[in-house]
Amino acid sequence: xxxxxxxxxxxxxxxxxxxxxxxxxxxxxxxxxxxxxxxxxxxxxxxxxxxxxxxxxxxxxxxxxxxxxxxxxxxxxxxxxxxxxxxxxxxxxxxxxxxxxxxxxxxxxxxx
Amino acid sequence: xxxxxxxxxxxxxxxxxxxxxxxxxxxxxxxxxxxxxxxxxxxxxxxxxxxxxxxxxxxxxxxxxxxxxxxxxxxxxxxxxxxxxxxxxxxxxxxxxxxxxxxxxxxxxx
Numbered sequence: 474x475x476x477x478x479x480x481x482x483x484x485x486x487x488x489x490x491x492x493x494x495x496x497x498x499x500x501x502x503x504x505x506x507x508x509x510x511x512x513x514x515x516x517x518x519x520x521x522x523x524x525x526x527x528x529x530x531x532x533x534x535x536x537x538x539x540x541x542x543x544x545x546x547x548x549x550x551x552x553x554x555x556x557x558x559x560x561x562x563x564x565x566x567x568x569x570x571x572x573x574x575x576x577x578x579x580x581x582x583x584x585x
Numbered sequence: 586x587x588x589x590x591x592x593x594x595x596x597x598x599x600x601x602x603x604x605x606x607x608x609x610x611x612x613x614x615x616x617x618x619x620x621x622x623x624x625x626x627x628x629x630x631x632x633x634x635x636x637x638x639x640x641x642x643x644x645x646x647x648x649x650x651x652x653x654x655x656x657x658x659x660x661x662x663x664x665x666x667x668x669x670x671x672x673x674x675x676x677x678x679x680x681x682x683x684x685x686x687x688x689x690x691x692x693x694x695x
Binding site for chain 1: 628675679684689
């Protein structure tokens with residue numbers, strides 16, 4: 474089955490700096506890669522996703538890049554703000570399969 | 586807006602008790618999921634269902650069972666609760682792609 478590894482497990486950055494979280498996956502059939510944000514005490518929510526037919530996707534201050542050859546994808550957050558502090562999860566899903574395999578999460582702390 | 590609700594936010598049960606966790610979604614989604622969330626381990630899939638009365642094992646099904654008698658409701662059952670099942674349990678539903686999560690149930694087994 475699919476295996477998703479996520480690094481780092483914790484990340485602290487100064488407010489205004491950029492943050493990068495990286496994930497690798499094992500199943501070459503995976504073609505959908507979402508990122509979820511979970512604020513303290515709240516449910517995970519989708520913030521951005523990418524499909525295997527594109528290499529990069531942006532939405533304001535967040536972007537995701539995908540390298541299918543190397544089987545890794547990354548979340549980039551620019552101009553970080555205190556409200557970006559949360560746990561971020563990457564995930565992967567194969568075509569025709571509704572099941573997501575999640576990474577172990579990254580706790581991002583923005584230092585004011 | 587998709588709404589996924591769970592029957593309890595906090596639950597305390599004793600070892601050996603039978604525990605029912607219920608999840609309801611209001612968007613007619615075909616797929617529903619049960620995860621447990623533990624620090625450092627991320628979200629691990631226990632069971633999922635892609636239709637009424639259909640279920641498939643996830644990555645950690647041992648000690649759990651599920652029931653889906655109606656499309657909107659997916660129940661997780663701990664037949665005989667054990668202390669190692671103390672965890673946060675999250676339900677989710679999806680139609681195609683995005684999964685929508687419930688608020689979670691923090692279960693403590695003493």
